[in-house]
Amino acid sequence: xxxxxxxxxxxxxxxxxxxxxxxxxxxxxxxxxxxxxxxxxxxxxxxxxxxxxxxxxxxxxxxxxxxxxxxxxxxxxxxxxxxxxxxxxxxxxxxxxxxxxxxxxxxxxxxxxxxxxxxxxxxxxxxxxxxxxxxxxxxxxxxxxxxxxxxxxxxxxxxxxxxxxxxxxxxxxxxxxxxxxxxxxxxxxxxxxxxxxxxxxxxxxxxxxxxxxxxxxxxxxxxxxxxxxxxxxxxxxxxxxxxxxxxxxxxxxxxxxxxxxxxxxxxxxxxxxxxxxxxxxxxxxxxxxxxxxxxxxxxxxxxxxxxxxxxxxx
Amino acid sequence: xxxxxxxxxxxxxxxxxxxxxxxxxxxxxxxxxxxxxxxxxxxxxxxxxxxxxxxxxxxxxxxxxxxxxxxxxxxxxxxxxxxxxxxxxxxxxxxxxxxxxxxx
Numbered sequence: 001x002x003x004x005x006x007x008x009x010x011x012x013x014x015x016x017x018x019x020x021x022x023x024x025x026x027x028x029x030x031x032x033x034x035x036x037x038x039x040x041x042x043x044x045x046x047x048x049x050x051x052x053x054x055x056x057x058x059x060x061x062x063x064x065x066x067x068x069x070x071x072x073x074x075x076x077x078x079x080x081x082x083x084x085x086x087x088x089x090x091x092x093x094x095x096x097x098x099x100x101x102x103x104x105x106x107x108x109x110x111x112x113x114x115x116x117x118x119x120x121x122x123x124x125x126x127x128x129x130x131x132x133x134x135x136x137x138x139x140x141x142x143x144x145x146x147x148x149x150x151x152x153x154x155x156x157x158x159x160x161x162x163x164x165x166x167x168x169x170x171x172x173x174x175x176x177x178x179x180x181x182x183x184x185x186x187x188x189x190x191x192x193x194x195x196x197x198x199x200x201x202x203x204x205x206x207x208x209x210x211x212x213x214x215x216x217x218x219x220x221x222x223x224x225x226x227x228x229x230x231x232x233x234x235x236x237x238x239x240x241x242x243x244x245x246x247x248x249x250x251x252x253x254x255x256x257x258x259x260x261x262x263x264x265x266x267x268x269x270x271x272x273x274x275x276x277x278x279x280x281x282x283x284x285x286x287x288x289x290x291x292x293x294x295x296x297x298x299x300x301x302x303x304x305x306x307x308x309x310x311x312x313x314x
Numbered sequence: 315x316x317x318x319x320x321x322x323x324x325x326x327x328x329x330x331x332x333x334x335x336x337x338x339x340x341x342x343x344x345x346x347x348x349x350x351x352x353x354x355x356x357x358x359x360x361x362x363x364x365x366x367x368x369x370x371x372x373x374x375x376x377x378x379x380x381x382x383x384x385x386x387x388x389x390x391x392x393x394x395x396x397x398x399x400x401x402x403x404x405x406x407x408x409x410x411x412x413x414x415x416x417x418x
Contacts, residue, residue, distance in 0.1 A: 029388050035381045036403065038410070050388070133342050133376055148322060174324045184332075184373045185325035201341030204376050205325065218411055259417075272329070 003078035004103045006052035006065065014070060018057070025053040040211070051100045054108075061108060080106050135206045136185075138175055140215055140222070143269050144244045146177035151205075173205065178271040180220055183207045214242060220275025221268045227284045228252060233260075241279055243267055250279060258283035333362070333370040343379045357397045358382055 007014050012024045031037060032045040039045065055061045072078065100108075136149055151171045171190065179185070183206075190203035209217055216223050226241050236254035240247050243264070250262065260281045268275020288294050334342070336350060345353075351366065353359045358378055361369035378400055385391040385399055 026389065033384070033388065035384060036399075133380060135380075172322045174322050176325075176327050179327060182374075182377065183330070184328045184376060186328055187323055187325040190323070202338065204342050206377060206380070216414070218414065223414075 001078050001102050001106060003072045003074060003076040004048075004052070004101060005072070005074035006055050008074055009048050009052040010056060012056075014066070018059070021053070021056050025049065025057070029053075047100075051104050054100070055104070065107070078103065133204045133206070135208050136173070136175075137208045137210050138179070139210055140212045140217060141244055142175045143179050143209070144177065147175045149173050149175055153203075171203075175207075178269060178274075179207050180269060180271055181207060181209050181217055215244065217269070220271045221278060222275065223278045223280060225282050226250075226279045227282045228256075230283055230285065233258065233281060233283045243277055252281065256281055328373045330373065332373045334373065334375070336361075336366055336369045336371070339371050339375060339379070342376060343383075345379065352393065353379070353382065356393045358393065358400060 007016070010021060010024050010028065012021055016024070028049045029046065032039060032042045032049060034043045034046055037046075055065050068081075134151060134153060136151060138147065138149065141147070142149075149172075151173060152168050153171060171187070173185070173187065176185070185205040185207065187203040187205065189201075214224060222244065224241065224243070226239075228237075228239065231237075232239060232252055233256045234254065236256070237252045238249050239252060241250040245267065248264070248267075250264075252262070258281060262279045262281070264277040264279070266274045267277035286293065288297050336347065339345065339350060340347060347366065350359065354361060354369075359371060359375050361371050361375075363369045381400060381403070382393070382396040385396045386393070391399060
């Protein structure tokens with residue numbers, strides 16, 4: 001298990017005040033909030049920041065974490081020393097849906113399961129409603145072909161001793177073909193059971209696409225940046241391009257500029273009325289490394305009269 | 315309402331125009347009627363229909379409620395602040411999409 005440096009994660013010094021920790025947390029939470037941030041891996045960052053704050057905001061937990069010592073490096077192999085937490089009383093502050101790291105769990109236990117019901121009275125207990133409205137992340141390919149996802153949902157129910165328990169259940173859900181980012185799937189009667197209302201409500205799943213290494217999606221249209229050589233762009237060519245439904249032969253018209261968009265009609269997400277697939281050409285210059293390459297560029301210079309700065313008057 | 319792991323469930327894909335009732339929204343997001351009325355008053359939700367019993371919410375309301383919750387819980391934003399953030403986020407998304415189209 002890897003040691004986690006919570007101070008480093010929150011970008012504060014080890015002697016930071018609680019106020020400094022809170023300010024830094026708020027700033028980073030805004031920066032990496034998955035609904036706001038466009039940073040890569042925002043969600044993973046957001047979770048790490050939340051986990052670090054969970055420990056450092058609580059003076060008891062922070063003190064216990066501190067006495068592990070300052071010599072640990074992030075990423076170092078870690079095992080909690082025996083009885084390391086003796087004398088500390090951790091208070092869970094309610095249920096949390098957050099999934100914390102193994103490192104956190106080994107030190108502070110599963111807050112949701114352990115400290116929650118013990119530390120809180122039944123009256124104060126409530127879940128965050130994750131049970132009836134959940135986000136599900138799918139791959140773009142699932143939208144093209146359909147797919148399935150197993151979701152783990154947490155819900156609460158009263159145990160035999162009258163205390164609330166967190167239960168998990170798995171749902172295997174079919175992802176229909178043609179689904180778009182942000183669209184909802186309704187599963188009738190799969191939500192939380194209403195108290196005193198009889199029967200379960202509906203469960204709503206919000207679809208979110210995982211970031212794709214090749215494509216980006218806008219509504220039902222899908223975009224691909226395709227690198228091409230200068231001669232392919234200038235002379236025209238038929239080249240291979242990947243699409244989510246397989247490789248296609250793509251005809252590049254002569255005299256194509258970098259940034260030119262080529263549309264493959266109906267090859268976007270197969271929604272009710274199918275979206276389009278766009279290839280955006282990116283002209284890439286070959287390096288002038290070897291002698292032969294340099295000579296080729298010089299020959300090009302001799303043969304072509306071309307001043308891209310003409311409009312600038314120089 | 316027990317579900318077996320192996321049983322695959324098929325849901326209904328809601329189109330953007332689909333609407334849900336006040337009752338359904340409350341159940342889905344575990345909100346009370348008062349919570350919803352408050353969110354309507356603050357401009358987070360914009361239902362169709364003259365009075366609560368006849369209110370119809372667009373499906374996107376589910377997302378707005380979810381984002382409002384995380385803004386409140388993780389960032390300590392109050393309800394009017396969340397309403398402002400939601401509007402700005404939507405505008406930001408639109409501008410980013412337009413930028414990508416222009417750059418593309």
